[in-house]
Amino acid sequence: MEEAATCRRAAREAVRDIEPDRLRTVIDDLLADASMAPGALALLSARGADEGVELDSVADRAAGVQLIYDGLRLTRSLSHGEPWADREDHTDPNLDVLAADVLVARGFYLLARTEAAEKAVETVQAFGRDQTARRAPGADTVALDGSLERNVLELAVTAGATAVGVVPSAAALETASSLFEGREPPLPPAEDALPGSPGDLGIGATATERGGSDGVPQSASDR
Numbered sequence: 001m002e003e004a005a006t007c008r009r010a011a012r013e014a015v016r017d018i019e020p021d022r023l024r025t026v027i028d029d030l031l032a033d034a035s036m037a038p039g040a041l042a043l044l045s046a047r048g049a050d051e052g053v054e055l056d057s058v059a060d061r062a063a064g065v066q067l068i069y070d071g072l073r074l075t076r077s078l079s080h081g082e083p084w085a086d087r088e089d090h091t092d093p094n095l096d097v098l099a100a101d102v103l104v105a106r107g108f109y110l111l112a113r114t115e116a117a118e119k120a121v122e123t124v125q126a127f128g129r130d131q132t133a134r135r136a137p138g139a140d141t142v143a144l145d146g147s148l149e150r151n152v153l154e155l156a157v158t159a160g161a162t163a164v165g166v167v168p169s170a171a172a173l174e175t176a177s178s179l180f181e182g183r184e185p186p187l188p189p190a191e192d193a194l195p196g197s198p199g200d201l202g203i204g205a206t207a208t209e210r211g212g213s214d215g216v217p218q219s220a221s222d223r
Helices: 002-014 021-033 037-049 059-081 091-111 117-133 141-162 170-178
Strands: none
Touching: 002 021, 002 037, 002 059, 021 059, 021 091, 037 059, 037 141, 059 091, 059 117, 059 141, 091 117, 117 141, 141 170
16 A cells, blocks of 8 residues: 555654664564554545645655554553563563653654644543543443544544645544444554545545634544
């Protein structure tokens, strides 16, 4: 899938300057095995809003979405697995924690001056609330964990569509979050998670150009 390959290259480029080498290796290994569905969806969304857009012009936004997802996904895995519990040497899990922080921070950096910045903040805030809520007795842990994927898919559509001057409508965001329906975390490979055509996202038919009352992004956790 062209969008997935473009996103992986952009994500790797975005963290190329990370030091020390051992930390960058942890990040590189994570990105090598990660589903590129979030970043690829950002690129598909840009194409859905403007079929003539060059993917490279949206690649940094796609990488930003991807890095935020992978950082939060790693954080979720570490908090559930408690890798410090059964080992004396905490170097590896400590590096993983640092990698997660770096990924989210670099993702924010890439989206900071875009129309998706607010949605990125909302995504991280929702993740924190949901991971706290899942500790309560009787909590629906599957649904609370899966809210990360739903919110990230909405973030991807927002980042991609706004790159070409289109704010996705609530219906378009609903379509994005529904791509995770019936699944459990984490996201599968982009080829399995996403539609084959940008037109299948419905952005061109349901988006509001350059904002408007129908184009206010709404988080899946708010519905």
